[in-house]
Amino acid sequence: MIQFDKLSIRRGETLLFDNASLQIHPGQKVGLTGANGCGKSSLFAALRHELVIDSGDISVPADWMIAHVAQQAPAGDREAIEYVLDGDAEWRDLDNRIQHIDDPDYVKHHSRYEEIGGYAARSRAAQLLNGLGFKAEEINRPVQQFSGGWRVRLNVAKALMCRSDLLLLDEPTNHLDLDAVLWLEKWLKNYPGTLILIAHDRDFLDQLTTHTLHIENQQARLYKGNYSAFEKIRTEQLASQQTQYARQQREIEHMQDFVRRFKAKATKARQAQSRLKALERMERIVPAHVDSPFSFSIPQPEKNPSPLLSLHDASVGYNDTAVIEHIEFSMSPGDRIGLIGPNGAGKSTLIKLLAGELKLIEGNYHSSREINIGYFAQHQIEQLQMDHSPLEHLKLVDDECNNGQATEKQLRRYLGSFGFSGNKATSKVAPFSGGEKSRLALALICYRRPNLLLLDEPTNHLDLEMRQALAVALQDYQGAVVLVSHDRHLLKVNSDKLILVTDGRATEFHGSVDDYPKWLAEHKRGINDVQTCNAEQAVKPDRSAQARKAKKRLEAERRNELKPLTGRIKRAERVLEKLGAEKDQIDSLLADTALYTEENKDQLKQLLTDQAYLHKELHSAEEDWMKATEAYDNLAKTMNEASS
Numbered sequence: 093m094i095q096f097d098k099l100s101i102r103r104g105e106t107l108l109f110d111n112a113s114l115q116i117h118p119g120q121k122v123g124l125t126g127a128n129g130c131g132k133s134s135l136f137a138a139l140r141h142e143l144v145i146d147s148g149d150i151s152v153p154a155d156w157m158i159a160h161v162a163q164q165a166p167a168g169d170r171e172a173i174e175y176v177l178d179g180d181a182e183w184r185d186l187d188n189r190i191q192h193i194d195d196p197d198y199v200k201h202h203s204r205y206e207e208i209g210g211y212a213a214r215s216r217a218a219q220l221l222n223g224l225g226f227k228a229e230e231i232n233r234p235v236q237q238f239s240g241g242w243r244v245r246l247n248v249a250k251a252l253m254c255r256s257d258l259l260l261l262d263e264p265t266n267h268l269d270l271d272a273v274l275w276l277e278k279w280l281k282n283y284p285g286t287l288i289l290i291a292h293d294r295d296f297l298d299q300l301t302t303h304t305l306h307i308e309n310q311q312a313r314l315y316k317g318n319y320s321a322f323e324k325i326r327t328e329q330l331a332s333q334q335t336q337y338a339r340q341q342r343e344i345e346h347m348q349d350f351v352r353r354f355k356a357k358a359t360k361a362r363q364a365q366s367r368l369k370a371l372e373r374m375e376r377i378v379p380a381h382v383d384s385p386f387s388f389s390i391p392q393p394e395k396n397p398s399p400l401l402s403l404h405d406a407s408v409g410y411n412d413t414a415v416i417e418h419i420e421f422s423m424s425p426g427d428r429i430g431l432i433g434p435n436g437a438g439k440s441t442l443i444k445l446l447a448g449e450l451k452l453i454e455g456n457y458h459s460s461r462e463i464n465i466g467y468f469a470q471h472q473i474e475q476l477q478m479d480h481s482p483l484e485h486l487k488l489v490d491d492e493c494n495n496g497q498a499t500e501k502q503l504r505r506y507l508g509s510f511g512f513s514g515n516k517a518t519s520k521v522a523p524f525s526g527g528e529k530s531r532l533a534l535a536l537i538c539y540r541r542p543n544l545l546l547l548d549e550p551t552n553h554l555d556l557e558m559r560q561a562l563a564v565a566l567q568d569y570q571g572a573v574v575l576v577s578h579d580r581h582l583l584k585v586n587s588d589k590l591i592l593v594t595d596g597r598a599t600e601f602h603g604s605v606d607d608y609p610k611w612l613a614e615h616k617r618g619i620n621d622v623q624t625c626n627a628e629q630a631v632k633p634d635r636s637a638q639a640r641k642a643k644k645r646l647e648a649e650r651r652n653e654l655k656p657l658t659g660r661i662k663r664a665e666r667v668l669e670k671l672g673a674e675k676d677q678i679d680s681l682l683a684d685t686a687l688y689t690e691e692n693k694d695q696l697k698q699l700l701t702d703q704a705y706l707h708k709e710l711h712s713a714e715e716d717w718m719k720a721t722e723a724y725d726n727l728a729k730t731m732n733e734a735s736s
Contacts (some may be wrong), residue, residue, distance in 0.1 A: 469548050
């Protein structure tokens with residue numbers, strides 16, 4: 093087992109751990125959590141003996157093989173599969189040795205080679221690369237030909253290739269799409285060794301971890317259970333701690349008040365001194381503190397035209413070769429659409445089309461003249477000016493879209509909500525971490541008050557607190573959102589409708605985010621969709637257990653079909669409520685007789701224009717509500733008839 097015994101570690105002048113003791117047993121899968129800078133990566137470095145500890149001890153079994161994901165991107169002309177095979181150092185050494193038959197220890201080496209499954213190693217490496225999204229024709233390409241994100245995947249594959257006893261993974265899902273995350277999750281579930289995992293994806297942590305190691309206030313405490321279990325226990329502890337803190341503060345105030353009043357009185361001096369000593373001996377309870385450093389809101393759009401955009405029988409691709417065809421798609425204010433689908437199917441291509449970065453090959457694209465698109469993709473980070481500060485970046489955006497009207501105080505307050513306060517707001521961007529650059533790019537996009545947000549993997553490098561803040565901000569945002577993300581939690585809480593991009597089509601997915609892994613597994617096995625299976629069963633009635641199972645699955649799918657319709661109805665009701673309140677306000681203003689004078693002619697004209705616009709919007713919203721309600725009723729009726 094791994095033993096931490098009274099461990100203390102400093103990085104520079106910062107104390108990260110102070111007298112921390114705990115045990116991690118073989119086979120446990122531990123999620124390592126804590127605020128940025130608390131010492132998670134330093135703990136990994138100490139486990140790999142790359143960091144000198146100040147005092148105490150870390151004990152890891154001497155015969156354990158430790159694997160971790162290298163931070164440096166691979167380079168050179170070495171083939172991808174050979175680079176991954178290097179992860180199994182013993183295999184590589186034996187593979188070289190058995191090439192020499194005249195080696196006196198050849199038989200011994202060959203026996204060991206067979207023992208560790210040496211002949212299957214290349215197949216194992218290819219499977220790792222395939223699971224992480226590499227195509228068969230890519231595994232023999234030189235590593236230098238891959239982009240930075242794909243080189244990170246190569247490092248992950250190399251770490252998994254090692255037949256390790258202890259696997260240390262620091263943000264392995266960065267640069268992975270949802271398919272690769274699901275594959276990695278399945279692989280790690282079957283990993284027989286001890287796993288310590290740093291991740292900012294709560295669903296990923298929940299699916300994998302048996303324990304949670306939380307670092308806070310220079311202490312490391314091990315909790316039993318996954319991340320959600322830890323959150324529940326932690327919340328209860330903090331509530332209890334806050335109650336104890338308040339009680340102690342009242343006691344301290346009472347004792348201090350006694351000392352102030354009676355210290356000078358001879359008859360009470362001894363009691364006053366006794367209370368002073370008691371105050372000095374008292375072990376102070378610190379106030380509970382779980383405030384996130386991020387608490388931002390996305391500025392609401394100035395205008396919210398409906399529809400924002402629509403696509404009819406559209407095809408998009410590259411060099412006149414279509415990637416997705418026959419697209420039927422529309423966006424209205426308040427829509428929340430998540431794009432899912434296999435790696436390389438065209439999710440980013442569709443988002444680029446919506447953003448105007450790709451033109452149609454065929455079909456129709458219509459967008460409102462008042463559309464204001466905020467598009468987040470990884471190249472937004474690359475477009476940041478490295479010698480500028482966050483404040484300078486925001487001033488440029490404010491000059492462009494607000495004529496520079498915002499004061500520096502207002503700009504600083506906005507940046508502070510994204511974690512750029514104090515000197516951070518005026519520091520150059522160049523040395524910022526990937527997460528900080530992502531936060532800044534997102535802040536700049538949101539400042540423009542878009543009415544359509546297109547987010548392509550916005551959570552790369554973002555920690556749990558920022559991801560949660562983003563999820564909350566998106567829920568309060570009144571514009572429309574299209575989201576591609578490997579973070580299932582973000583997809584779940586911010587998608588009313590899922591679009592499946594696969595096999596050259598983009599169609600609605602009648603299921604939840606949790607249903608997607610099953611669909612993906614069936615898709616990879618060549619089972620294209622459940623409807624085909626149901627049609628075949630309908631031709632030849634089957635009363636077998638398999639048929640009953642298929643029927644239950646169909647009923648579950650029909651129930652899932654009601655979910656997006658419920659979302660549409662609720663969304664339409666929110667829009668109707670908002671527009672109704674605005675109409676009542678205008679009607680109230682128009683009821684004022686003083687408005688119908690010559691000096692108020694322009695105001696009257698504007699109010700009448702606004703009233704006409706609201707009537708049109710209300711009519712459109714009522715139609716949306718009626719269509720959604722009718723579709724819900726028809727589907728529910730069909731389900732009842734099918735089950736009767």
